[in-house]
Amino acid sequence: MPIKVYFDYTATTPIDPKVLSAMLPYLRKDFGNASSIHQLGQISRAGIDRAREEAADFLGCQPQEIIFTGSATEADNLAIQGIIKKENPHIITSSVEHHAVWELCQVLGKKGLAEVTYLPVDREGIVNASDFKKAIKPNTILASIIYANNEIGTIQPIKEIGSIIKKANSQERKNKIYFHTDAVQAANYLDCKVEKLGVDLLTLSSHKIYGPKGVGLLYVKRGTPVKPLIYGGGQEGGLRSGTENVAGIVGFGAAVAEIQNPRTKIKNIKIRQLRDKLIKGVFKRISDVKLNGSKDLRLPNNINLSFRGAEGEAIVIALDQKGVAASTGSACSAKSLEPSHVLLALGMSDEEAHGSLRLSLGKYTTEEEINKVLKILPSIVERLRKISGIR
Amino acid sequence: MVQRPYYSKKVIERFMHPRNLGVIKDADGVGKVGNMKCGDLMELFIKVEKKKNKEVIKDIKFRTLGCAAAISTSDMICDLAKGKTFKEALKVGFQDIADKLGNMPPQKIHCCVLAQQGLKAAIEDYEKKKKSKK
Structure with missing residues (x-):
């Protein structure tokens, strides 16, 4: 797709x-x-x-x-x-x-x-x-x-x-x-x-x-x-x-x-609002999820989540099948199999680091896109938890 | 323009719709392989029956925490081992799994190795249990 x-x-x-x-x-x-x-x-x-x-x-x-x-x-x-x-x-x-x-x-x-x-x-x-x-x-x-x-x-x-x-x-x-x-x-x-x-x-x-x-x-x-x-x-x-x-x-x-351009500042406020809506929506719909990084000292377009019992790359591939492009927080999907040095530096376990998903927004992100992710992500995580047997 | 996918259609198919997912509650052997450093934990459950004095894998199921490749190789090893004698099943190499699934990025080939090791571990677990029963 x-x-x-x-x-x-x-x-x-x-x-x-x-x-x-x-x-x-x-x-x-x-x-x-x-x-x-x-x-x-x-x-x-x-x-x-x-x-x-x-x-x-x-x-x-x-x-x-x-x-x-x-x-x-x-x-x-x-x-x-x-x-x-x-x-x-x-x-x-x-x-x-x-x-x-x-x-x-x-x-x-x-x-x-x-x-x-x-x-x-x-x-x-x-x-x-x-x-x-x-x-x-x-x-x-x-x-x-x-x-x-x-x-x-x-x-x-x-x-x-x-x-x-x-x-x-x-x-x-x-x-x-x-x-x-x-x-x-x-x-x-x-x-x-x-x-x-x-x-x-x-x-x-x-x-x-x-x-x-x-x-x-x-x-x-x-x-x-x-x-x-x-x-x-x-x-x-x-x-x-x-x-x-x-x-x-x-x-x-x-x-x-x-x-x-002054309009960029206004757009950035909107990006933050959409980002916060997405985070809130994920926490409402999915259990055992963690926001990695800082809540406040954070770029307004960044979301990095870890899901218990679901691996980040698998979530990205499943999202891709539904037409959603996202990224793992870990470098696993790229060249290395090691979890990301950044996530490990935060004191996260290997498992948590591998379970991370990065969703990053930009100036063309729409409310519909947020809603689409909120609609499909819960079932993807649920299915992967069924496959892993961990919840 | 030819677009070479990251994963083959078969990998995606097995990842999205695995056929052998699940736990065999009264399994005769369980193989647990992988570690969280590389991000994959794989469990294979086998049910064994004797046919003409040979031990045959009657049923096999898996449970995996890992990437799309790990899930698809778990599912594929089950297909390749089902109905086979131990001797035949142990002949399945990681390359056979890779061939069946089509192209996979080189760094994911280790998932095929993991599936092969998982099957071996399940058979070894069965043998161990058999010995302790004696």
Whole structure:
């Protein structure tokens, strides 16, 4: 059955029609290479410049501080690998990072390229700012903490950590601590002004904000010593060589501009209301269910549930059969069979972690879609509990 | 455009409509395999009868907590083992289960192995019970 009901906005979002129309000229007649000095090239250059200004406006920074990349994963890698050049560097991160940061830190740790501290989280998935303070060492050069988590939507105290770092840096230190945050999931819903957050590096993704896939960006505060991972023609201020994905970048810019549209705020309130209706409805109709993550410090579009006696992937497949696209909270359905490191970090058991279902909403989510899920989910869970014999 | 599904139609069919679901209350052997780290717990129940001095699996049912693949392989091993002698049933390999079900993502092949192990465990349980009766 084709997908009719979409509850996987955290995985990716459809392109906003406005974004698509902004992109189309650059896929057709305005195909120039932005590095070419002829007029066609300069049309592309102007498109990229405008997108850069839009992103800078959104983040409250200078356009020169925006580096477009091929993905948010690349931007995370540029932020962390680009800065890790000192001897015996120490990185502080959290135990609920996105794979782009988590896997990279694991590799850096295993290879002995960096000493990594993974801050624990409480049962709601939130890092304690005082734990962060205690984790700072003389050789700490970088902190990377996700703004809002992709599985459970939990929001981290970035501002608080930002001021702890600022204070630490104001004291006598051999190494300045730079602060990176992955704001990919936060961008649609939270204040991303870099000055307020106190970050030196910040990652955004285009396809999570109704833009095209294949574009990300890294905000690099002026004076932050980041070295490129990719060398070549010196595009993006030398930090990201390679001919620019002009249409993609233009689309990204249009998508960022759309978040700034006052109507987005109103839509976000509606998303939260629909989300709360769905949670309430599930709890009313299904027993032995748990909401994972925080009730309040949570993105307004995120639901992550665990059902006793029903496995998450099985629920997703059964929903898919009814035309509903959702996701497991665990990575089990992807490559690994291990339960998600994020859910385990919350102190959940393996069983609970495997039983999790993520329903993520977006600006096109309707009341009918909510009702449809509420109608079919109870019988799916009931059937799987019958199969497992656990209830 | 050809769309290659994550699971084959057969996996989905068995997952949505398993034929051998249930518990045999007076089972002669029970095989319990899997662990929650990989997310699957499988129980196979067998009823055994003697035919011409050979032990035959007369009935087999399952109960599984796990993903769609684990549920479908549980159901399929029951089909493949039913009516067979122990010797024949133990010859069923994980690849036979996979072949019967059609394509499955590589990381799910372990569910076929689990089903094979579940059957083996059920037969072993039967043998153990038989010995202790003697």
